[in-house]
Amino acid sequence: xxxxxxxxxxxxxxxxxxxxxxxxxxxxxxxxxxxxxxxxxxxxxxxxxxxxxxxxxxxxxxxxxxxxxxxxxxxxxxxxxxxxxxxxxxxxxxxxxxxxxxxxxxxxxxxxxxxxxxxxxxxxxxxxxxxxxxxxxxxxxxxxxxxxxxxxxxxxxxxxxxxxxxxxxxxxxxxxxxxxxxxxxxxxxxxxxxxxxxxxxxxxxxxxxx
Amino acid sequence: xxxxxxxxxxxxxxxxxxxxxxxxxxxxxxxxxxxxxxxxxxxxxxxxxxxxxxxxxxxxxxxxxxxxxxxxxxxxxxxxxxxxxxxxxxxxxxxxxxxxxxxxxxxxxxxxxxxxxxxxxxxxxxxxxxxxxxxxxxxxxxxxxxxxxxxxxxxxxxxxxxxxxxxxxxxxxxxxxxxxxxxxxxxxxxxxxxxxxxxxxxxxxxxxxxxxxxxxxxxxxxxxx
Numbered sequence: 001x002x003x004x005x006x007x008x009x010x011x012x013x014x015x016x017x018x019x020x021x022x023x024x025x026x027x028x029x030x031x032x033x034x035x036x037x038x039x040x041x042x043x044x045x046x047x048x049x050x051x052x053x054x055x056x057x058x059x060x061x062x063x064x065x066x067x068x069x070x071x072x073x074x075x076x077x078x079x080x081x082x083x084x085x086x087x088x089x090x091x092x093x094x095x096x097x098x099x100x101x102x103x104x105x106x107x108x109x110x111x112x113x114x115x116x117x118x119x120x121x122x123x124x125x126x127x128x129x130x131x132x133x134x135x136x137x138x139x140x141x142x143x144x145x146x147x148x149x150x151x152x153x154x155x156x157x158x159x160x161x162x163x164x165x166x167x168x169x170x171x172x173x174x175x176x177x178x179x180x181x182x183x184x185x186x187x188x189x190x191x192x193x194x195x196x197x198x199x200x201x202x203x204x205x206x207x208x209x210x
Numbered sequence: 211x212x213x214x215x216x217x218x219x220x221x222x223x224x225x226x227x228x229x230x231x232x233x234x235x236x237x238x239x240x241x242x243x244x245x246x247x248x249x250x251x252x253x254x255x256x257x258x259x260x261x262x263x264x265x266x267x268x269x270x271x272x273x274x275x276x277x278x279x280x281x282x283x284x285x286x287x288x289x290x291x292x293x294x295x296x297x298x299x300x301x302x303x304x305x306x307x308x309x310x311x312x313x314x315x316x317x318x319x320x321x322x323x324x325x326x327x328x329x330x331x332x333x334x335x336x337x338x339x340x341x342x343x344x345x346x347x348x349x350x351x352x353x354x355x356x357x358x359x360x361x362x363x364x365x366x367x368x369x370x371x372x373x374x375x376x377x378x379x380x381x382x383x384x385x386x387x388x389x390x391x392x393x394x395x396x397x398x399x400x401x402x403x404x405x406x407x408x409x410x411x412x413x414x415x416x417x418x419x420x421x422x423x424x425x426x427x428x429x430x431x432x433x434x435x
Contacts, residue, residue, distance in 0.1 A: 019297070020238070034284060039291035040264050041234040062290060066283060094411040101285055153417035157328065163435065167384055169416050194291070 010164045015175050017160055021105035022058035027072040029053075030063065057106065057137075059177045061113045071114040076100065077107065082127040094171035104132065104161040133161075139166060143173075233261050240432060241302045246384065246434035247427065248420055249377040250309045250317065253328040261299060268292050306331065314338050314375055315362060315374040379421045384435045386415050391431060394422055 012020075023041070027178045036045040039057075044055050052072065055063075063069040075081065076099060100106065107128050115121050132179055139162060153170060155163070235423070240254050272288050310317060314335050317323045327335065343361050351359045358364070362371040387410040393406040410416055415435065426432040 008363060020242075036260070037284065037287060037291075037402075038293045039288065040232075040261075040268055041291055042232055058290065058294065059287065062287060068283070103265070155415040155417065163384060170384075171382045174417060174419075177382075178382075 005207050010126060010168055013166050014161075017102075017164055018109065021102035021160065022061075022109070023056050024100070024102055024106060025054045026074060026106075027052050027059050028055055028060045028063065028069040029072060030069040035040050061109060064114055064117075071110065071117045072105070073110060073114075073118045073124075074100075074101070077118065077124060079123050079127065082124060082131065084125060086131050086134070089131060089138075093138060095135060095138065097157045099131070099157075099159060102160050103128075104159055127186060136165075137188070139177045143170070229332055233257060233264065234298065237295070237298050241305070243297055243427065243434045244305045244309075245301060248379060248381045250306055250313070250323060250326055252428065253306070253331065254328045255328065258299070258328075261295070265292065265295060265299070268295075285315060304393075307334065309377070310335055311338065313375060314342070314379055315371070316376050319371070319374070341403075379424070381420050382392065382417050383420045384415055384417055385423060385427070385432045387412055387426075389431065389433050391426065394418075394426070 016033050016151060030047040031049050032047060033049060034045060034047040036043060040057070044059065045053065047069075060069065060071050064071055076085070081098070085098050088098070107124075110118060111121070111125060118124055135158075139158070143166070153174065160164075171201055236254070236257050240251075240257065244251055268288070269292065272285065272292065275285055275288070306327075310331060313323075317327070318335060318339060324332070346361055347359075353359065357366040360366070360373070362373055364372050389412050391410040392407065394410065408418070408422070410432075423432050427434060
């Protein structure tokens, strides 16, 4: 059901992330003539053959599935650009900011539905996989730097999918640090995560030894 | 014919007024905030009623079009757009109901939270509370000794309503600010850091304690992710 993603897992399911990513705009080259579309989410079109138009990704894929257009892969999905990004990722510990927030979802959708529109798809795909692995490895090493002094975490240039995966871990890690480092007694986050938290005044306050 | 509405929300920042934000974008934002927040947030009364109108209009339009033999392609596209919007709306309402079910006694007691619910949600909460109370009393509480029969308190001697679960406001949430924000007080955390003031740059993701940014989320300056 729509509202009931499991709290133990990530906040958003993979499908929901894809849903969010599907609102990003892409260029398409339609091969049909159609009048403007006045959706609740916006106005798009009119569509003329061979004239490049901007539409949301979900619309592009729907049209592509019915053979009514071809999708132009976004700027960052070329072999040159991705190799550039890959080199940059390898050299520095910082995350590259050249990739859009939803690059994982967008590239996945395009691979699934518009393979023939991507030049050198057999090179682009492994490049993106490598970049993903590299970035995730960086995230993991960064996470090791947590300690009790961490009260807030700044993350630069992480993508939606990566964020969704680490979110539960970071949340609970920070919670655990907060709890163990504070001199006041706070109920166990494991127990409270699904049901009964914050026993207000009843438990006696204990001074933890520092 | 449904059309994208301009930016009318009262919680919008000035610079966003330059970009006309559709109602669907606003709903998506409200949906994400609601998903990430540990407590129930303010119900977007105007947004939801506007969207309801647009959805009804769209449904009628699709009805008319399907009888008028328009080309099936554009019809199915309109239907897709409608389905997407409906999904967002339904998910938004369901998440709120989930939170209400979890914390219904607490919400009923706390005026601030009670005022965040829509009329239907208030009726739902009351009905839920009655049902749950009745169930607990009949199945368990009436069988316990005199002093322990309250739904809200562990025993008559408890000072507070300690059987009422409250949302964990000190959960860490991922958020992003749209502008440069300074002066965020980090109330929780190691004692010596507590008085430090925190800054947030726009567009950078931060993991921070929900309590510290509660007010900023309500005013719309920070988005939860």
